[in-house]
Amino acid sequence: MQPFQLPDFYLPYPARLNPSLERARTHTKAWAHAMDMIDVPQHGTVIWTDADLDSHDYALLCAYTHPDASPDDLDLVTDWYVWVFYFDDHFVELYKRNPDVAGAKAYLDRLPLFMPVDGAITEEPTNPVEKGLADLWQRTVPSHSADWRRRFADNTKHLLDESMWELLNISEGRLSNPIEYVEMRRKVGGAPWSANLVEHVTGLEVPARIALSRPMGVLRDTFSDAVHLRNDLFSYEREVLDEGELSNGVLVLEKFLDVPTQEAAEAVNDLLTSRLHQFEHTAVTEVPALLDEHGVDPAGRLAVLAYVKGLQDWQAGGHEWHARSSRYMNDGAVASNPVLGGPTGLGTSAARALIATAPQRLRSFSHVPFERVPHLDWPDMLMPYPLTLSPHWHDALEHNVEWCREMGIYDDVPRIWTEEKVRGYDYALCSAGIDPDGTPEQINLSADWLAWGTYGDDYYPYVFGRTPDLASAKVATERLKQLMPIDGAAPITPVSPLERGLADLWGRTTGSMHRKYREDFRRAVSVMIDAWLWELHNHHLNRIPDPVDYVEMRRRTFGSDLTKSLAKFGHGNTVPPEIYRTRVVQNMENTAADYAWMINDLVSYRKEVQYEGEVHNLVLVVRNFLDVDLDRAYGVVHDLQTARMKQFQHIVDIELPALFEEFDLAPDARETLLKYAAELQDWMAAVLEWHLKTYRYGDAALEEHNRVDAGTRRTLRGPTGLGTASTRVHARLN
Numbered sequence: 001m002q003p004f005q006l007p008d009f010y011l012p013y014p015a016r017l018n019p020s021l022e023r024a025r026t027h028t029k030a031w032a033h034a035m036d037m038i039d040v041p042q043h044g045t046v047i048w049t050d051a052d053l054d055s056h057d058y059a060l061l062c063a064y065t066h067p068d069a070s071p072d073d074l075d076l077v078t079d080w081y082v083w084v085f086y087f088d089d090h091f092v093e094l095y096k097r098n099p100d101v102a103g104a105k106a107y108l109d110r111l112p113l114f115m116p117v118d119g120a121i122t123e124e125p126t127n128p129v130e131k132g133l134a135d136l137w138q139r140t141v142p143s144h145s146a147d148w149r150r151r152f153a154d155n156t157k158h159l160l161d162e163s164m165w166e167l168l169n170i171s172e173g174r175l176s177n178p179i180e181y182v183e184m185r186r187k188v189g190g191a192p193w194s195a196n197l198v199e200h201v202t203g204l205e206v207p208a209r210i211a212l213s214r215p216m217g218v219l220r221d222t223f224s225d226a227v228h229l230r231n232d233l234f235s236y237e238r239e240v241l242d243e244g245e246l247s248n249g250v251l252v253l254e255k256f257l258d259v260p261t262q263e264a265a266e267a268v269n270d271l272l273t274s275r276l277h278q279f280e281h282t283a284v285t286e287v288p289a290l291l292d293e294h295g296v297d298p299a300g301r302l303a304v305l306a307y308v309k310g311l312q313d314w315q316a317g318g319h320e321w322h323a324r325s326s327r328y329m330n331d332g333a334v335a336s337n338p339v340l341g342g343p344t345g346l347g348t349s350a351a352r353a354l355i356a357t358a359p360q361r362l363r364s365f366s367h368v369p370f371e372r373v374p375h376l377d378w379p380d381m382l383m384p385y386p387l388t389l390s391p392h393w394h395d396a397l398e399h400n401v402e403w404c405r406e407m408g409i410y411d412d413v414p415r416i417w418t419e420e421k422v423r424g425y426d427y428a429l430c431s432a433g434i435d436p437d438g439t440p441e442q443i444n445l446s447a448d449w450l451a452w453g454t455y456g457d458d459y460y461p462y463v464f465g466r467t468p469d470l471a472s473a474k475v476a477t478e479r480l481k482q483l484m485p486i487d488g489a490a491p492i493t494p495v496s497p498l499e500r501g502l503a504d505l506w507g508r509t510t511g512s513m514h515r516k517y518r519e520d521f522r523r524a525v526s527v528m529i530d531a532w533l534w535e536l537h538n539h540h541l542n543r544i545p546d547p548v549d550y551v552e553m554r555r556r557t558f559g560s561d562l563t564k565s566l567a568k569f570g571h572g573n574t575v576p577p578e579i580y581r582t583r584v585v586q587n588m589e590n591t592a593a594d595y596a597w598m599i600n601d602l603v604s605y606r607k608e609v610q611y612e613g614e615v616h617n618l619v620l621v622v623r624n625f626l627d628v629d630l631d632r633a634y635g636v637v638h639d640l641q642t643a644r645m646k647q648f649q650h651i652v653d654i655e656l657p658a659l660f661e662e663f664d665l666a667p668d669a670r671e672t673l674l675k676y677a678a679e680l681q682d683w684m685a686a687v688l689e690w691h692l693k694t695y696r697y698g699d700a701a702l703e704e705h706n707r708v709d710a711g712t713r714r715t716l717r718g719p720t721g722l723g724t725a726s727t728r729v730h731a732r733l734n
Contacts, residue, residue, distance in 0.1 A: 002237060007265055011316065016316075017067060018067045028058065028079055041629060042090060042128070047644045051697055055327070061081055061317070064320045074201070079139075079198060091104070097244075099173060101168065108163065115141075117149045151211070155193040163188055165188060179643075179644065181223060185249065186225060191228055195220050206300075207303065210296065212393055215290045230318065232274075234247070234333075236251070236261075250265050253268060256718070270626075271547070277357070287308070367612030371610065373610040381599060387686065392439055394670065397426055400422065400428050403504075404422050412498075420496070425696050426690070430450055431686075432686070433442050436682065445508055452502060457532065461539060461614075462532075481529070485506075524561035524562045538616065544624045545616065554601075567676060574672040576669070579659075579663060589649070596683065601619055604696075605617055606702060645684075
């Protein structure tokens with residue numbers, strides 16, 4: 001008996017089979033033997049036999065996922081997949097079943113030697129994984145640009161290195177939280193690596209100048225998440241019940257939501273569907289604008305189109321292979337009845353998929369803005385770190401009130417903020433907790449940044465949300481970027497309070513910065529203001545975001561990158577740059593950021609949903625995704641916030657000291673990273689204190705700041721279809 005019945009999958013694209021399948025089967029079997037992968041014991045254990053390779057049928061996987069590949073390319077890609085699955089099973093047998101952390105690390109540390117971005121391989125392989133990687137690398141990279149080689153090497157390294165994350169969780173008996181799981185599964189699962197091979201097969205590379213943009217990143221990430229979540233459903237029985245694996249999305253949701261396995265499987269399938277919807281949404285609404293914005297030539301556009309089509313082919317073919325391979329739990333998967341009866345010919349599968357997932361898709365676009373929200377008792381939020389306030393708090397408040405006046409915020413048209421509001425908001429309280437040992441000038445500057453960022457976050461939807469045309473918002477955003485020059489004076493003169501505020505802050509903040517830090521800081525501020533445009537785009541569509549996309553973009557809209565950039569500026573050069581890019585440090589930053597913005601989403605739900613018609617709040621996103629009531633969604637978000645705090649504690653207490661030893665960091669680097677962890681602790685404690693004390697989110701403040709004629713609001717709550725969001729936004733009063 002299977003542990004659950006496989007759900008009805010969203011399959012909008014037909015699967016096609018490459019005619020060179022039999023040739024690939026013959027070739028890759030001979031190649032696997034030549035690489036010593038078949039019947040050759042590894043530390044006394046045979047990983048694969050001929051029967052294993054035949055039943056797994058990786059040639060069928062590649063023939064399905066690359067239906068248009070040439071015979072030679074299909075042979076090469078099939079060898080890559082034989083190698084990656086062999087690596088996975090090799091790692092399980094040698095290092096996971098009886099956890100061997102030290103041996104696994106030594107094993108993984110050697111693999112980058114066989115994939116140099118430049119130059120030849122000089123190391124001699126000592127096992128089938130090394131031998132296969134060396135062969136494949138030399139057969140693949142010569143035809144590609146240096147940019148593609150770097151991306152492919154990075155993704156291959158992530159795939160290998162993050163196996164350690166899985167192993168450490170098994171050795172500790174630790175189950176990840178849902179946010180951590182999706183992020184880490186994306187790396188360890190290998191789908192970004194697969195996306196690079198899609199480019200190889202098409203023979204066209206995505207232009208380097210857009211390869212790392214948000215739209216292309218979303219295509220890559222949604223593709224990856226869908227591939228991995230699909231695999232989790234098919235491999236639950238083998239991974240969880242046989243191998244004792246903890247890295248499986250069904251298990252993660254089963255335990256986190258405290259639901260039966262079948263219900264968890266349905267939730268994973270819903271998330272898989274949501275990620276595919278996000279893929280389609282991005283391809284249709286964001287990618288064309290990206291190509292126009294960067295002036296991509298016809299050859300580059302053809303490469304992007306081929307890439308999108310290749311990822312779609314992979315999704316369709318990957319499902320067909322999972323439904324047939326002996327590697328997976330797939331009873332009835334091939335013969336499963338379509339959701340709808342009727343015609344089954346060419347072109348009908350997409351229609352059935354669309355109708356089957358219509359309720360989930362429609363929920364995302366049919367939220368009625370300004371719905372009445374009852375009084376909410378804010379939960380007790382886990383905060384293990386003490387709050388300390390700077391003695392300069394009250395002086396900084398007076399400074400901030402005056403600074404807003406000098407920038408013209410109180411006289412802006414439309415008038416969004418008043419002096420009374422700014423005084424009640426009290427951004428100096430937050431600054432006093434973020435940097436309790438800061439000088440008066442530092443507290444003042446921090447308070448002004450907080451005020452400016454929050455004002456911009458209020459300003460964009462109020463001013464630009466009233467029109468369906470994003471052009472004016474894009475112009476405003478580009479002007480803000482021009483006010484952050486890397487060298488010399490800004491090319492424009494600020495003409496609005498928002499522009500004057502940024503120009504003033506930029507000069508006060510970056511005057512003594514080294515050029516590299518200035519570039520990093522400009523990038524951090526740009527990420528935040530670009531995310532405001534993303535919010536506007538969803539507003540105009542009246543679209544509640546996909547949950548994964550929301551979490552990742554919420555860090556940007558909350559200004560997390562800005563906070564991290566300012567902190568790192570104070571670290572000097574004591575920490576090697578590659579350490580900041582490690583899984584441990586990035587997870588430490590992301591868990592702190594998620595905890596902080598979840599405070600905001602929990603506290604501001606009534607303000608945003610009832611009074612502002614907002615669609616960007618995690619409680620609403622969870623309500624929509626799980627299709628549950630407010631109380632259940634509120635509880636799930638609070639549980640997520642608690643889980644992220646506990647993960648932060650685990651990182652600081654366990655993973656950070658291990659990182660010090662792994663990289664043999666110098667004492668000053670260790671001290672800086674411990675100081676950074678303490679700064680993040682102060683930041684979280686301050687953000688919590690400010691949200692609980694500011695006169696911005698409580699019921700009394702909401703009624704005072706949002707008085708509006710009830711009849712007007714009822715009138716504007718009429719139509720809710722696509723395209724009506726711009727009309728309803730007129731009811732936003734702040």
